[in-house]
Amino acid sequence: MKFAIRALVLGMLITGFAADHMLANKSVATTANTTMVASISASPVPSCEPGTACGLNK
Amino acid sequence: MSVWLHIVLPVFLETLVLSVALYCVYRAQKNRIYPAFWQFLFFSTISQAIQLVDLSLNGLHLLSGVHAYYIYFYIYWVSFGVSAVLILRVLHEMFRHAVRSIPGVQKLGEPIFFWAITISVILAFASGITPHTSGMSLLLASAQVLMRSQSVLALCMLTFLAFASNTLGVPFRSRIFGVTFGFGLMAVGDLGYTALFTYHSSLASAANIGHEAIYLGAIALWSAYFLQPEPARRLVTMPVTSPLMRWNDVAQTLGNPAGQVAVSYPPSFMTDVFDLVENVMGPNGRPQRAVSPPGPVAS
Numbered sequence: 001m002k003f004a005i006r007a008l009v010l011g012m013l014i015t016g017f018a019a020d021h022m023l024a025n026k027s028v029a030t031t032a033n034t035t036m037v038a039s040i041s042a043s044p045v046p047s048c049e050p051g052t053a054c055g056l057n058k
Numbered sequence: 059m060s061v062w063l064h065i066v067l068p069v070f071l072e073t074l075v076l077s078v079a080l081y082c083v084y085r086a087q088k089n090r091i092y093p094a095f096w097q098f099l100f101f102s103t104i105s106q107a108i109q110l111v112d113l114s115l116n117g118l119h120l121l122s123g124v125h126a127y128y129i130y131f132y133i134y135w136v137s138f139g140v141s142a143v144l145i146l147r148v149l150h151e152m153f154r155h156a157v158r159s160i161p162g163v164q165k166l167g168e169p170i171f172f173w174a175i176t177i178s179v180i181l182a183f184a185s186g187i188t189p190h191t192s193g194m195s196l197l198l199a200s201a202q203v204l205m206r207s208q209s210v211l212a213l214c215m216l217t218f219l220a221f222a223s224n225t226l227g228v229p230f231r232s233r234i235f236g237v238t239f240g241f242g243l244m245a246v247g248d249l250g251y252t253a254l255f256t257y258h259s260s261l262a263s264a265a266n267i268g269h270e271a272i273y274l275g276a277i278a279l280w281s282a283y284f285l286q287p288e289p290a291r292r293l294v295t296m297p298v299t300s301p302l303m304r305w306n307d308v309a310q311t312l313g314n315p316a317g318q319v320a321v322s323y324p325p326s327f328m329t330d331v332f333d334l335v336e337n338v339m340g341p342n343g344r345p346q347r348a349v350s351p352p353g354p355v356a357s
Contacts, residue, residue, distance in 0.1 A: 005220060009217055015249075016213045019246075
């Protein structure tokens with residue numbers, strides 16, 4: 001049981017760091033473009049900003 | 059399923075599950091023992107409830123889509139940033155409880171943990187400031203960096219607890235581990251979903267549904283941990299020669315104002331020589347006039 005939990009935690013750690021690494025590369029590549037930075041964030045409505053014709057207006 | 063329902067359903071489920079978790083913590087009377095965790099749950103429930111009301115008003119055609127989305131956008135992102143700060147506080151709280159059995163390490167670790175959190179918050183806001191910063195871009199960039207900081211910290215904290223549980227006397231069924239595990243799950247969900255988002259940017263995508271399921275699972279896990287009685291904390295025993303005990307002793311003495319000792323130059327041979335030369339030469343550096351012994355009296 002203890003071994004299984006530790007293995008699970010290690011798996012979570014590796015997955016998390018791999019995703020963070022991917023995210024860091026994306027962020028560096030798109031720093032100049034605010035819209036792109038917003039789009040890779042965990043927004044429930046992607047690439048939408050107030051006043052644009054997306055999201056609830058679809 | 060419509061876009062509206064894709065947004066409303068997760069918000070409704072999160073509000074419901076968060077309310078249950080809030081009730082479970084209150085029922086276990088742990089809101090005073092874990093105040094930061096209680097505040098996080100309370101804030102999350104309120105912000106989700108406001109989002110739900112906003113979306114419901116839009117669904118009932120009492121609020122236009124543009125206005126509803128304006129409100130939703132700002133509430134979502136502000137609460138996202140505030141939640142990240144609150145999670146950092148909860149992790150600090152869990153760390154304090156976890157290392158309670160080693161008071162020296164706790165005393166030394168607390169300021170380190172506090173400054174790690176403070177610096178990550180400052181860096182998050184600093185990274186959002188660019189030459190063309192607007193309020194919205196600062197909000198988005200800061201919230202994103204804050205989320206990443208707290209996710210990485212949550213995963214590190216979870217790994218520390220998982221591997222040091224024996225030493226710290228924190229069993230896996232303890233609420234300290236349960237709460238941290240929940241935040242670890244959320245961290246993996248946030249990081250994984252955000253990384254995958256560029257490839258599957260649909261509300262109906264499997265990534266989005268999986269992300270929501272992980273969130274709901276983490277909150278449900280907290281409810282389960284607070285519903286069942288917590289096992290008593292194990293007594294920590296370790297050999298006297300253990301390095302951890304030595305670190306603990308050293309950390310306990312650090313910063314304690316001890317008694318003061320007068321420090322002076324120890325008497326040495328050279329000091330005696332200097333004194334002798336000074337006596338002979340005098341303050342001007344010239345030989346003092348020797349007092350001639352009284353001679354024989356001429357008769």
